Amino acid sequence: DTGVSQDPRHKITKRGQNVTFRCDPISEHNRLYWYRQTLGQGPEFLTYFQNEAQLEKSRLLSDRFSAERPKGSFSTLEIQRTEQGDSAMYLCASSSQGAGEAFFGQGTRLTVV
């Protein structure tokens, strides 16, 4: 599969634990986005990378959230001290330079119990 892949697909964690998700974008795409989607809502922007540089972080991204893209390829999203309100689908998308379409991964569904 040469599309955007995310791992894991599902994660159940206890409140207070840390979790880390991984996204592998389409190889030639230099832009990578993280979104959060809750039931019945559209994807909400979290953060954006162009190559390895994190160019924007949403106000939704509290200090407990951190994202990296160290070599400009895969990216990780870490949530520290998870809360029940963090339960959502975390989507990664990638796109190439210019106003091209973004391709989404299948997402990581996080459940905090």
Place this chain on the structure above:
Amino acid sequence: GENVEQHPSTLSVQEGDSAVIKCTYSDSASNYFPWYKQELGKRPQLIIDIRSNVGEKKDQRIAVTLNKTAKHFSLHITETQPEDSAVYFCAASGPAGGYQKVTFGTGTKLQVIP
């Protein structure tokens, strides 16, 4: 920042009828408007897009129109089929600090009744 509103939130149509979903955006700098279809438990998938220098675009049973002056754009699905049932999201993309930022609407759940 950009704000995208989408209506209706749910839409039921009989198979064979047309479906129309409407979106408005706030940032006049937005220049790219994709539409995504998301089936239950699956990733959003691009179905059609339009750029700001075009007023209408068609792809088989799907068409999108854009009115830049009024800042609204619409998705039209003709001859609907049961497999068109899904959640549809509009989005607006525009320059923000040197890159393209995509803002999504809240989605329309389309149900096509056989």
